[in-house]
């Protein structure tokens with residue numbers, strides 16, 4: 173047990189409650205939260221960032237490869253926001269919120285230039301961005317930092333945030349939002365090291381808590397990516413959209429070591445082969461073959477393995493025709509271990525298989541990043557709608573800065589117009605009781621977590637059908653019934669149990685939406701409904717919480733723009 177947990181009472185909760193008052197509360201420590209916090213400060217309001225781990229050193233951004241799309245047209249002058257908009261919608265299989273995509277296409281360049289002004293160094297030559305060509309993009313438009321390390325983006329941003337006076341509370345998990353049914357009043361957090369409950373009183377709140385890859389047993393997401401924001405929003409009766417759309421990154425190297433294989437490599441001659449040595453992608457996407465978008469590739473790989481044409485549970489990655497310099501520059505995370513292990517990459521066996529990567533679905537927002545609850549904003553991966561049924565490579569980072577800046581601006585403006593209100597003590601008491609109760613059982617968390625995550629992967633992952641999805645719901649319900657029997661030895665472990673409850677909630681939302689969508693579209697593939705159904709399903713699924721606390725589904729038309737860009 174950690175030293176600073178010793179003062180805690182038996183249920184790992186420090187009895188004194190800390191109260192923090194702020195104009196804008198930003199939740200998260202990744203690029204979306206950082207960009208939002210910096211922008212909100214420009215409006216001269218007080219801004220506090222609360223983050224479950226460390227600012228700029230947590231969340232998926234830290235393991236990301238730093239690709240940011242922007243239609244500068246430096247690699248090909250024909251590129252422009254209109255083509256970028258079009259590529260994003262086509263990849264999203266026409267269910268993206270077009271108003272959000274337009275915002276991203278139009279504002280991307282400005283936001284990337286701002287990142288440079290914050291001290292982020294992108295690869296450049298003669299003052300022009302070196303723009304790489306990723307699958308699904310008509311022109312090369314991905315800008316990278318030289319080392320492909322996420323902290324080269326987040327640490328300069330964190331430095332700026334501190335310089336402009338953003339207050340930071342680290343190691344604190346936001347547990348629930350406080351509201352009066354009409355607007356946000358504050359939130360409750362729990363410090364994982366001190367065991368202290370923190371009550372936030374605020375005028376506006378921005379959720380930038382990232383994705384939920386940890387709900388699946390196979391994922392490349394960081395350990396803190398447990399879907400808290402979706403669960404917190406659902407509990408606050410906020411609308412979520414497209415929760416069935418979860419992206420599986422097609423080529424995670426599983427053998428002879430583990431890393432992410434960059435899509436750019438397929439431009440340089442990498443190939444996917446099944447156990448028969450066949451370039452099977454020719455059957456699934458004859459026009460693009462190995463340069464198909466992620467949804468098509470991940471699904472094809474899973475189907476090949478399902479039909480017995482896999483190798484070591486995956487697919488062979490053939491690097492034999494790639495020039496060494498291209499491998500080194502475009503995928504240092506792959507190249508460096510190859511060199512260290514003394515492998516001849518032209519001859520060695522490499523196996524890849526998909527893993528849970530990115531949540532396209534999320535909290536429903538408009539162009540001002542407003543949610544269905546007044547005073548609550550969302551940005552970054554936790555927000556839904558931009559990417560439709562499938563995200564294009566390197567659109568996630570662009571989304572974080574474009575919508576981060578918007579969330580910060582509009583939340584701060586809302587904050588200026590509103591007051592800090594008194595918090596309902598009864599509600600506060602019930603959240604405190606919930607935190608006290610969690611972790612007082614005897615059972616091991618990992619046993620239940622493993623069962624849930626494996627079921628999610630098996631039943632609600634790459635290949636879905638009604639039977640599997642229903643089985644998944646049963647397993648989730650059984651896990652819920654075990655929550656109070658789980659043990660947490662200290663406040664760090666208590667946070668893990670709180671996270672597990674969030675994971676179950678998100679798993680349920682995903683499964684309910686996946687059951688409802690009786691077609692296959694983008695990353696959502698139903699073996700029992702294998703075709704896309706534009707007649708009935710050119711729609712978004714909105715989920716809210718009903719009076720019994722269960723997910724309630726309704727369908728909406730896709731948000732379109734009337735005039736062209």
Ligand SMILES: Cc1cc2nc3c(=O)[nH]c(=O)nc-3n(C[C@H](O)[C@H](O)[C@H](O)COP(=O)(O)OP(=O)(O)OC[C@H]3O[C@@H](n4cnc5c(N)ncnc54)[C@H](O)[C@@H]3O)c2cc1C
Pocket residue numbers: 199200201202203204205222223224225226228230231232233234235236237238239240344345346347380381382383392393394396397400401432529530551552553554565566567568569570572
């Ligand atoms: C291996 C990998 C490589 C990638 N490469 C790229 C790429 O090259 N280009 C691209 O566009 N995208 C890439 N992505 C996706 C991209 O990294 C994410 O979509 C992006 O980081 C999302 O930013 P965010 O700020 O929304 O969330 P994150 O960066 O995930 O940050 C979320 C933050 O919220 C905090 N948090 C979570 N819950 C709570 C809570 N309850 N209370 C307080 N704090 C909380 C976390 O600790 C973290 O600090 C990659 C992802 C992975 C996994």
